[in-house]
Amino acid sequence: MLELRRVYKTFNAGTPNEVRSLRGVTLNIEPGSFVIVIGTNGSGKSTLLNATAGVFTVDSGSIHIDGTDITHWPEHRRASMIGRVFQNPFSGTAPSMTIAENLALAARRGRPRGLGWALTRGMRDEFRDRVRRLNMRLEERLDNPIGSLSGGQRQALTLLMASWLKPKLLLLDEHTAALDPKSADQVIALSEEIVSRDKLTTLMVTHSMQQAANLGDRLVMMHRGEAIHDFQGAEKRRLRPDDLLNRFEEIRRADALDESAADMLRRLYV
Amino acid sequence: MLLLIGALTIGLILSLLTFGVFISFRIFAFPDITADGSVTLGGAVTGVLLVAHVHPLLATAAAFVAGALAGTTTGLLHTRFKINGLLSGILVMTALYSINLHVMGKSNLPLLSERTLASIADEAAVRMMGAQSMNLFGWDVSARDAGVFVVALLAALVIGALLYVFFRTNLGTAMQAAGDNAQMIRALGVNVDTMIVMGLALSNGLIALSGGLLTQYQGFADVQMGIGMVVWGLASIIIGEALVGTRDLGYVICGAVMGSVLFRLIVALALRGGLDPNDLKLVTAVFVFIALVLPNMLQKLRRPAQAGGA
Numbered sequence: 001m002l003e004l005r006r007v008y009k010t011f012n013a014g015t016p017n018e019v020r021s022l023r024g025v026t027l028n029i030e031p032g033s034f035v036i037v038i039g040t041n042g043s044g045k046s047t048l049l050n051a052t053a054g055v056f057t058v059d060s061g062s063i064h065i066d067g068t069d070i071t072h073w074p075e076h077r078r079a080s081m082i083g084r085v086f087q088n089p090f091s092g093t094a095p096s097m098t099i100a101e102n103l104a105l106a107a108r109r110g111r112p113r114g115l116g117w118a119l120t121r122g123m124r125d126e127f128r129d130r131v132r133r134l135n136m137r138l139e140e141r142l143d144n145p146i147g148s149l150s151g152g153q154r155q156a157l158t159l160l161m162a163s164w165l166k167p168k169l170l171l172l173d174e175h176t177a178a179l180d181p182k183s184a185d186q187v188i189a190l191s192e193e194i195v196s197r198d199k200l201t202t203l204m205v206t207h208s209m210q211q212a213a214n215l216g217d218r219l220v221m222m223h224r225g226e227a228i229h230d231f232q233g234a235e236k237r238r239l240r241p242d243d244l245l246n247r248f249e250e251i252r253r254a255d256a257l258d259e260s261a262a263d264m265l266r267r268l269y270v
Numbered sequence: 271m272l273l274l275i276g277a278l279t280i281g282l283i284l285s286l287l288t289f290g291v292f293i294s295f296r297i298f299a300f301p302d303i304t305a306d307g308s309v310t311l312g313g314a315v316t317g318v319l320l321v322a323h324v325h326p327l328l329a330t331a332a333a334f335v336a337g338a339l340a341g342t343t344t345g346l347l348h349t350r351f352k353i354n355g356l357l358s359g360i361l362v363m364t365a366l367y368s369i370n371l372h373v374m375g376k377s378n379l380p381l382l383s384e385r386t387l388a389s390i391a392d393e394a395a396v397r398m399m400g401a402q403s404m405n406l407f408g409w410d411v412s413a414r415d416a417g418v419f420v421v422a423l424l425a426a427l428v429i430g431a432l433l434y435v436f437f438r439t440n441l442g443t444a445m446q447a448a449g450d451n452a453q454m455i456r457a458l459g460v461n462v463d464t465m466i467v468m469g470l471a472l473s474n475g476l477i478a479l480s481g482g483l484l485t486q487y488q489g490f491a492d493v494q495m496g497i498g499m500v501v502w503g504l505a506s507i508i509i510g511e512a513l514v515g516t517r518d519l520g521y522v523i524c525g526a527v528m529g530s531v532l533f534r535l536i537v538a539l540a541l542r543g544g545l546d547p548n549d550l551k552l553v554t555a556v557f558v559f560i561a562l563v564l565p566n567m568l569q570k571l572r573r574p575a576q577a578g579g580a
Contacts, residue, residue: 053457079459086453094450096517097443104440105447110459113440145517161458 001031001201002052002169007061009044009051009225021047022058023225029218034195034202038212038244039222040251045205046087048222049173052203054078065168080110083162083200085155085175092158095147099138099157102146103127106161130160134190152183156190163194170195172204176211188215209241223251275415277538281531282422283483284502286429288510288526290337290477291503296522298449298469303359304344305477305503307366308337309496312478314373317491320384330387330482337478338471340366345467370493379491386486391417418487425483429476430523437519445469477503498551501558506530508561 009022021044029035039045051058054075062071065081086092093102104118104127124142132139134156138149146154155175162170172191176184188211195202206212212219219236221229221244229247231239287309294302312333319329340362347358371377395417396402403412436442447455448465456462477499485491510529514521537554541547 074461076456076459076461079457082457084457086457091451091453092457094447094454096450097446101443102447105443105455105458108440108458113444113460115436115439115441118438118440118443 001033001066002027002029002203003064004028004048004052005062005064007048007051007063008059009047009056010059013059021225022051024061025222025225025227027220027227029201029203031201032199033218034200034216035204035218035220036212036216037203037205037220037222038207038209040248042224043222044225045222046173047225049171049203049205052169053082053084053171077110081168082171083109083165083167083169084171085158085162085173087174087177089151089154089158089178092161093146093154096145098143099131099146099149100124100127100142102157103131103161103164106164109161109165109167111165131157134160136186150183152179152186155179155183155187159187159190159194163198163200166198166200168201170200170202172202174205174207177207191215209244212244213239213241221247272409272411272415273538273542274535275411275419277535278531279415279419279422279487280484281534282419282426282527283480283487284506284534285426285527285530286476286480286483287499288503288506288530289429289433289523290473290475290480291500292507292522292526293469293473293476295504296507297446298466300348300449300466300470301356301359302341302344302470302473303356303500304340304362304366304470304474305359305500306496306498307363307370308340308474308477309481309484309499310370310491310493311336311340311366311373311496312481313485313491313495314370314379314493315478316482317379317381317485318373318375320381320386320486321379323385326385326387326390326486330479330486333482334475334479337481338475340478341470341472341474342467344474345470349463349466367493374491374493377493381486381489381491386489387421387483388414388418388486388489391421393417395420422483422487426527429479430527434520434523441468498554501551501554502533503530505554505558505561506533508558509533 004025004027007022007025011017011019011021019042025044025048037045037048050056052063054070054073054077057072062069064070070078070081084092094105097105100119104123107123127142128139131142136153136156138153138157146157149157159175175191176187179187191204192215194200202216204216217232217236219229219231219239220227228251287305290308291305294300294305315336316329316333319332320326324332344358344362347353347361348355353361392414395413399413399416401413403410404416405411406416437446444455444460445465445468448460448462449469452462455465481496484495506529507526508529509532510522510525510527513528513532514525516522537550540553541550545553
């Protein structure tokens with residue numbers, strides 16, 4: 001389904017701020033699987049999602065969806081296959097437009113937009129129906145600007161919008177990190193429901209070990225631009241938040257070891 | 271009465287300019303000052319075609335096309351060549367000055383006996399009224415003034431309605447979203463660059479259309495006629511927003527028309543009251559400055575007071 005082959009990306013190459021964000025990531029994701037991506041800060045997990053979405057073109061390597069090479073497709077073209085929810089709840093919706101207008105925009109994701117009416121009565125009925133199922137009492141506020149809603153409400157709507165036309169791939173980029181715990185739980189429950197109902201192939205980045213252990217059927221751990229662990233099947237099901245924390249501790253110790261070894265060598269030889 | 275009807279007519283004609291400035295400044299938050307050149311371009315193109323005896327409707331439509339081309343150029347400079355938006359507008363506006371001179375062949379192009387929308391409106395009004403002038407609430411109104419007023423009103427109403435409809439279509443909403451949240455609409459499959467280019471084309475097309483109508487109303491095109499028009503449009507928008515006080519599109523469009531007419535009326539009264547016409551642009555700029563700064567200042571003044579009270 002989604003296939004990344006030896007993907008490299010370096011930001012600010014050749015400057016003091018050079019960051020080697022992706023260092024040969026290879027990943028093959030089966031159709032319908034729900035993959036969790038975790039990693040330390042700067043490990044490249046968000047970069048991985050953005051590379052897939054086409055926010056930038058990668059330096060080398062290739063990206064395929066359903067066998068189609070999309071490595072050089074611009075972001076808006078990839079949108080025909082990909083639904084996205086961002087970390088910032090303000091990123092996924094147009095604040096000065098109404099809930100109904102936002103949903104109507106999402107209902108044409110990746111399709112040509114001509115001079116037909118954006119909103120029809122039939123669409124409004126369907127919007128009201130599906131928004132009601134969010135249980136946020138937004139169905140009576142379809143004509144309110146989205147900017148007047150809370151972060152949790154906006155994120156729930158963004159999720160609804162991203163999955164309105166069943167995408168081949170759903171990208172969730174720490175989409176609950178900016179929410180209060182209650183809203184985060186709501187949005188996570190909704191994500192699970194949508195992903196399992198529509199059997200969406202999903203890539204979800206998270207900071208929460210709880211979410212990482214409880215959700216998904218596969219877990220990829222990133223570190224320094226590489227996928228260092230890949231848990232699948234029974235192994236993934238057995239994972240507990242503590243196991244993941246232990247793994248991070250191991251990484252931290254290995255890093256510290258690198259540094260102390262370098263220090264020692266410096267003292268001896270420089 | 272003459273003053274009133276003249277101010278209303280010019281205000282209505284310039285409401286098309288206000289629509290255009292609204293699209294670039296408010297919908298796209300793109301400070302496009304191509305407008306100063308597009309007004310003149312529209313006037314020049316219409317004027318030259320009228321002198322060549324092209325049908326006035328066609329000559330007016332040509333102004334829209336010419337303006338749209340100017341807007342497209344600004345849009346491409348910004349999106350393709352990554353030139354700062356303000357600078358893109360400045361470049362095209364500057365280039366248009368020479369182009370406008372070339373189009374007109376001189377710096378002022380009078381329309382003396384040419385058939386224009388104004389002369390057609392005049393004839394139609396004479397036919398309907400059966401006289402060269404009519405008595406309206408005790409004032410004498412010439413057929414020409416009445417006819418041109420009706421044409422300007424129709425233009426503002428029809429274009430306003432078309433804009434309202436356009437921004438309710440799939441393309442129109444995508445355009446609004448591109449200005450509102452580019453990241454979001456890109457993720458929904460819309461090429462934001464294309465939207466900006468199309469938006470600026472529409473914006474400058476309307477602005478040039480306004481210039482074309484203005485030329486026919488005042489009976490000449492002048493290479494200077496566009497100077498300060500962006501600020502003029504902004505002032506009208508600000509007044510309109512204050513009048514309707516909402517961001518709902520239908521009201522905003524009505525507000526743009528009302529703001530444009532009201533601003534023109536204020537200006538006409540000020541000129542009549544003794545304002546030196548040379549100071550007009552200065553006063554307009556100061557007005558926009560105050561309108562931009564005042565809300566923030568009021569807020570700042572209010573906040574310490576609240577803190578003190580708490």
